[in-house]
Amino acid sequence: MASRKNASTKAKKAPAKKKVAAKKAPAKKKVAAKKAPAKKKVAAKKVAARPSASAKAKPKLARAVGELQKFDDFKPYKPGRGESYMNEEQLEHFRGILLNWRGELVDEVTRTVSHMKDEAANFPDPADRATQEEEFSLELRTRDRERKLIKKIDSTLDRLQNDDYGYCDACGIEIGIQRLEARPTATLCIDCKTLAEIKERQELG
16 A cells, blocks of 8 residues: 555656746747847847938038039148148139139020020910910029129139138138138128128018
């Protein structure tokens, strides 16, 4: 009888050990499965953050180049250490910019005049005539602004010839190379220009 009781107790204890071992094994696999995707997510965030820096640099470069970004041969001037403001090299740099800009505007005006002569026609349809007149009117307004800009460039070239170029008309300080490259016809420094725009808005308001 005693041997039968011992055999029954051993039979009961044996499955208990198997159940504990079966529970521990899947628990380890679940923990390992959770850690693996966490590392992949961190790596994905680092890679995605890199292009944002280069994307932000492009608009800054476009703003720095300003109106001259359409010229393929334009190169920003980099002054050396101790270089004097508006020396001969800088004056030649801006003289080249102004002459190049003026030449582009003159070519645009000439092309517009020849285009209007070639395209001018008396359409029988009133809608076609109205469309053509509207296009010509828009082109003429654009070219009129460009002609005024050509006059402004000519006056800027005179200032450059008389050694008055690059200095603010209001306060007399240096306008700065970067601002002049963005707007070569500028006659005010950034601070005086900002104040002038604020006064103009107040007067209009």
